[in-house]
Amino acid sequence: MTGAQGSLERxxxxxxxxxxxxxxLSRQGxxxxxxxxxxxDAPELDDLVPEKxxxxxxxxxxxxxxxxxxxxxxxxxxxxxxxxxxxxxLGSCSxxxxxxxxxxxxxxxxxxxxxxxxNDDFVQGALELLGSLQTSLCEATGMExxxxxxxxxxxxxxxxxxxxxxxxEANGDARRRVIIPDSAHGTNPASVSLAGYExxxxxxxxxxxxxxxxxxxxxxxDVAGLMLTNPNTLGLFERDIVRIAxxxxxxxxxxxxxxxxxxxxxxxxxxxxxxxxxxxxNLHKTFAxxxxxxxxxxxxxxxxxxxxxxxxxxxxxxxxxxxxxxxxHDRPDTIGRIHSFHGNFGINVRAxxxxxxxxxxxxxxxxxxxxxxxxYLRALxxxxxxxxxxGICMHEFVASAKPLKRHGIRxxxxxxxxxxxxxxxxxxxxxxxxxxxxxxxxxxxxSKETIDGLADxxxxxxREAEESPDLLHDAPVTTPVRRPDEARAARRLTVRxxxx
Amino acid sequence: MDFAPHTExxxxxxxxxxxxxxxxxxxxxxxxxxxxxxxxxxxxxxDEVELLDHLAQLAGRSxxxxxxxxxxxxxxxxxxxxPVVKALAARAEFATSYTPYQPELSQGVLQAxxxxxxxxxxxxxxxxxxxxxxxxANALVEAVTLAMRTTGRSRVLxxxxxxxxxxxxxxxxxxxxxxxxxxxxxxxxxxVDWARVxxxxxxxxxxxxxxxxxxxxxxxxxxxxxxxxxxxxxxxTDPTAMGVLAPAGALGADVAVGEGxxxxxxxxxxxxxxxxxxxxxxxxRQVPGRIAGETVDADGRRAYVLTLQARxxxxxxxxxxxxxxxxxxxxxxxxxxxxxxxxxxxxxRLGEVCIRRTAFAAKRLSxxxxxxxxxxxPHFKELxxxxxxxxxxxxRSVAERGFLAGPSLGRWWPELGDCLLVAVTERRSExxxxxxxxxxxxxxxx
Numbered sequence: 001m002t003g004a005q006g007s008l009e010r011x012x013x014x015x016x017x018x019x020x021x022x023x024x025l026s027r028q029g030x031x032x033x034x035x036x037x038x039x040x041d042a043p044e045l046d047d048l049v050p051e052k053x054x055x056x057x058x059x060x061x062x063x064x065x066x067x068x069x070x071x072x073x074x075x076x077x078x079x080x081x082x083x084x085x086x087x088x089x090l091g092s093c094s095x096x097x098x099x100x101x102x103x104x105x106x107x108x109x110x111x112x113x114x115x116x117x118x119n120d121d122f123v124q125g126a127l128e129l130l131g132s133l134q135t136s137l138c139e140a141t142g143m144e145x146x147x148x149x150x151x152x153x154x155x156x157x158x159x160x161x162x163x164x165x166x167x168x169e170a171n172g173d174a175r176r177r178v179i180i181p182d183s184a185h186g187t188n189p190a191s192v193s194l195a196g197y198e199x200x201x202x203x204x205x206x207x208x209x210x211x212x213x214x215x216x217x218x219x220x221x222d223v224a225g226l227m228l229t230n231p232n233t234l235g236l237f238e239r240d241i242v243r244i245a246x247x248x249x250x251x252x253x254x255x256x257x258x259x260x261x262x263x264x265x266x267x268x269x270x271x272x273x274x275x276x277x278x279x280x281x282n283l284h285k286t287f288a289x290x291x292x293x294x295x296x297x298x299x300x301x302x303x304x305x306x307x308x309x310x311x312x313x314x315x316x317x318x319x320x321x322x323x324x325x326x327x328x329h330d331r332p333d334t335i336g337r338i339h340s341f342h343g344n345f346g347i348n349v350r351a352x353x354x355x356x357x358x359x360x361x362x363x364x365x366x367x368x369x370x371x372x373x374x375x376y377l378r379a380l381x382x383x384x385x386x387x388x389x390x391g392i393c394m395h396e397f398v399a400s401a402k403p404l405k406r407h408g409i410r411x412x413x414x415x416x417x418x419x420x421x422x423x424x425x426x427x428x429x430x431x432x433x434x435x436x437x438x439x440x441x442x443x444x445x446x447s448k449e450t451i452d453g454l455a456d457x458x459x460x461x462x463r464e465a466e467e468s469p470d471l472l473h474d475a476p477v478t479t480p481v482r483r484p485d486e487a488r489a490a491r492r493l494t495v496r497x498x499x500x
Numbered sequence: 501m502d503f504a505p506h507t508e509x510x511x512x513x514x515x516x517x518x519x520x521x522x523x524x525x526x527x528x529x530x531x532x533x534x535x536x537x538x539x540x541x542x543x544x545x546x547d548e549v550e551l552l553d554h555l556a557q558l559a560g561r562s563x564x565x566x567x568x569x570x571x572x573x574x575x576x577x578x579x580x581x582x583p584v585v586k587a588l589a590a591r592a593e594f595a596t597s598y599t600p601y602q603p604e605l606s607q608g609v610l611q612a613x614x615x616x617x618x619x620x621x622x623x624x625x626x627x628x629x630x631x632x633x634x635x636x637a638n639a640l641v642e643a644v645t646l647a648m649r650t651t652g653r654s655r656v657l658x659x660x661x662x663x664x665x666x667x668x669x670x671x672x673x674x675x676x677x678x679x680x681x682x683x684x685x686x687x688x689x690x691x692v693d694w695a696r697v698x699x700x701x702x703x704x705x706x707x708x709x710x711x712x713x714x715x716x717x718x719x720x721x722x723x724x725x726x727x728x729x730x731x732x733x734x735x736x737t738d739p740t741a742m743g744v745l746a747p748a749g750a751l752g753a754d755v756a757v758g759e760g761x762x763x764x765x766x767x768x769x770x771x772x773x774x775x776x777x778x779x780x781x782x783x784x785r786q787v788p789g790r791i792a793g794e795t796v797d798a799d800g801r802r803a804y805v806l807t808l809q810a811r812x813x814x815x816x817x818x819x820x821x822x823x824x825x826x827x828x829x830x831x832x833x834x835x836x837x838x839x840x841x842x843x844x845x846x847x848x849r850l851g852e853v854c855i856r857r858t859a860f861a862a863k864r865l866s867x868x869x870x871x872x873x874x875x876x877x878p879h880f881k882e883l884x885x886x887x888x889x890x891x892x893x894x895x896r897s898v899a900e901r902g903f904l905a906g907p908s909l910g911r912w913w914p915e916l917g918d919c920l921l922v923a924v925t926e927r928r929s930e931x932x933x934x935x936x937x938x939x940x941x942x943x944x945x946x
Contacts, residue, residue, distance in 0.1 A: 019607070021615060023615070032846075035926055036929075038857060040857055042857065049745070052746070055742070060844065061843050063845075066841065079607040082596040104552065105559075112768050115572040122563045122568065124562060125559055126558070129558050186816075194645075198818075268530065268535060274534055293829040294599040295829045296827075296829075335675065336668055339669065339771070342769060343771055345770050345771050346768040346769075358545055368523045373514075392518075444502075445503050445505065482797050482798045495791055495794075
């Protein structure tokens with residue numbers, strides 16, 4: 001982030017001192033584009049397009065020079081935090097370093113310029129890469145089959161739930177409910193609804209884990225399955241996972257693994273070995289693909305052998321005899337297609353690159369250092385920001401700003417003040433089961449020095465809360481804008497620019 | 501090579517702080533009987549030199565960019581990718597950021613989304629757009645479920661000329677929701693006769709414009725049929741056509757969706773792409789996914805935030821408008837930079853070149869003995885070539901001759917087994933078109 005834009009940004013037509021919108025830089029007649037003339041012997045446009053389909057005037061896109069376009073987006077980018085700028089300890093988001101080598105790989109013309117419906121014979125390298133990635137992800141999760149179609153975790157969730165539904169229906173077993181812990185991500189219940197199921201919440205116990213007795217009470221023959229994030233969003237490993245799995249299975253249900261936190265156990269323990277039947281992964285988390293300001297992601301969905309026949313079609317297969325990779329569309333039991341094509345292939349190339357860079361030892365190191373960093377940071381700030389649940393955490397911990405409430409300080413104030421110290425804040429007010437929650441995930445790619453600095457900043461903020469709380473109320477003071485009015489945004493809805 | 505910076509001293513000192521002896525103790529919560537006692541059976545680590553060689557070798561085993569002139573279409577297109585687009589949109593400040601939960605640190609992405617929303621509204625003649633969805637198919641699904649919620653109905657009429665994959669995805673997504681999907685037939689000119697469609701009790705009528713065959717559907721008629729029955733009109737529409745074709749909003753569509761890949765994003769074997777979603781303000785509280793809104797900050801400065809979040813899964817959970825969380829923001833920024841590069845006149849030129857070169861290609865390809873244009877009438881950038889042979893094998897053999905056309909249509913419409921889709925973008929020159937025609941001629945002569 002640079003604060004140097006100031007007066008440089010003043011161009012005619014923009015409000016004084018405001019950062020301009022690209023539309024406010026527009027001047028009629030300016031252009032950046034360079035495209036060919038038609039240059040073939042064809043009728044004029046009006047002779048080819050009947051009047052009722054014609055657009056009299058093209059849309060009001062901005063008219064700007066390429067130089068202005070470059071400065072506008074360069075300056076916009078400078079108004080944004082990123083992993084490449086500094087630490088980004090958003091809990092549950094696994095904002096780790098995204099290796100540059102993966103960008104180079106995804107940009108290779110032999111991947112980036114492939115048409116998705118090209119004949120399989122012409123894309124053998126891409127299919128081999130996908131095949132190898134699929135095999136490795138199955139091995140890492142302890143599953144037997146996988147689809148790379150889901151574009152993100154939530155699409156993987158829906159895919160998994162539809163497979164759950166297909167499995168029960170194939171058994172003539174109409175079930176209506178799916179159990180979700182109260183600490184789960186919001187996508188879980190939303191995906192359950194979209195799959196046509198009813199979400200049933202099971203509470204966490206005093207350990208922050210699934211309350212096993214409460215689970216037994218809601219577990220019956222109407223339950224299609226249980227969705228579980230393990231470790232959960234409190235950063236805690238579900239210690240009862242084996243008896244949970246047994247209970248769900250003996251009630252005829254399936255166990256769904258939400259892979260949002262897989263980065264903390266990769267190479268250490270596998271969902272399949274814990275008893276899970278269905279697993280989605282978020283490749284932008286565990287496998288270090290860039291998250292692009294909110295996307296793209298990639299949410300592959302893996303299953304045990306007995307569920308493989310339900311996977312979305314087409315399925316990637318290797319013909320040993322012909323030594324040829326290809327898509328098998330003849331899948332009578334498939335739940336159907338879930339993506340326009342083959343999923344976020346470009347992201348999968350990056351994940352493959354990452355995986356090949358790390359190898360088995362590197363993957364385990366990821367889990368170890370992610371957990372080490374989280375516990376180390378937690379220990380350094382424990383006096384200022386206590387954690388509700390004792391013991392060792394996994395890749396993240398949920399601290400509470402509750403002790404600061406008596407000074408009139410909320411978790412959001414701590415978050416905003418942390419910005420002034422040069423760190424992105426943790427996730428705040430999630431999960432809902434912790435009051436004034438600060439959910440912190442340093443990830444394995446932050447150094448000890450960075451974590452020491454982050455801890456110093458958090459501890460100083462706790463002191464400031466007591467001694468000079470206005471520093472927190474007024475924060476941040478180092479950013480281009482300060483505490484935007486979210487209520488006003490919703491009340492006086494402006495979701496697109498219009499010329500005044 | 502992993503990317504954790506820890507030295508042995510770091511490990512030791514951090515473990516000491518925790519009062520632990522070994523890293524293994526960090527996993528004490530996991531029952532030892534569950535833990536792996538071996539390394540994962542995945543390929544060994546490669547150093548960066550080996551890794552890039554390996555990847556280049558894999559990439560080299562895909563014959564596409566170098567050896568094939570791309571006339572393939574069907575939802576993914578070989579348009580010009582201006583270098584400035586990637587230079588800006590792929591900047592690490594955009595690429596390596598997360599969802600803009602902290603607006604003070606995310607004004608760049610938030611404003612980029614706000615601008616993207618404006619651009620999509622301008623393209624489609626709509627009032628509100630979201631921050632993107634996964635792809636074109638996903639955008640159609642979200643439009644249909646919006647219509648179901650809005651109307652309280654559970655029947656949808658889908659034009660038979662919509663992308664067959666989008667229809668498949670719609671079926672999959674809604675399989676648990678009790679949606680009755682009815683596909684309307686198309687006539688001998690490759691468009692739906694909307695006046696004959698009965699939309700009684702429908703939540704929505706979905707029309708592809710231009711359609712999968714490149715033909716211009718009468719979207720206004722589809723909208724009328726929808727509105728007469730109290731249904732919403734959904735247009736699945738190609739953004740690259742919006743410089744020359746009347747926008748969906750002007751033709752009565754209530755929701756306009758589309759695939760934004762063609763706006764500056766590489767084909768990349770099918771993803772990451774970007775689903776475009778725009779509608780009218782009346783439906784803004786039913787819109788799926790993220791929306792950036794303008795507001796002011798504590799000092800009265802213009803600022804942007806994520807808004808109307810009560811629609812979304814992290815607040816509303818089981819009752820959210822959609823389960824979408826991660827979207828395709830980075831691809832939306834690619835699209836925004838691309839549209840800024842084009843401007844109104846560039847978009848118009850793009851559309852004009854596509855339409856006129858497609859008309860030229862239609863004329864040239866129909867001169868091939870035994871071949872004809874399957875559907876007559878106005879086209880945008882695709883056409884269907886009827887051949888005297890099985891189009892699937894023709895597609896393959898023409899590709900051997902260096903021209904990638906298709907897809908062949910028999911996989912979805914057996915009666916069109918002799919038909920090949922051909923897409924003509926501004927990158928395809930007169931010589932390319934002649935080359936494709938000659939390749940088909942030679943193949944048919946053999």
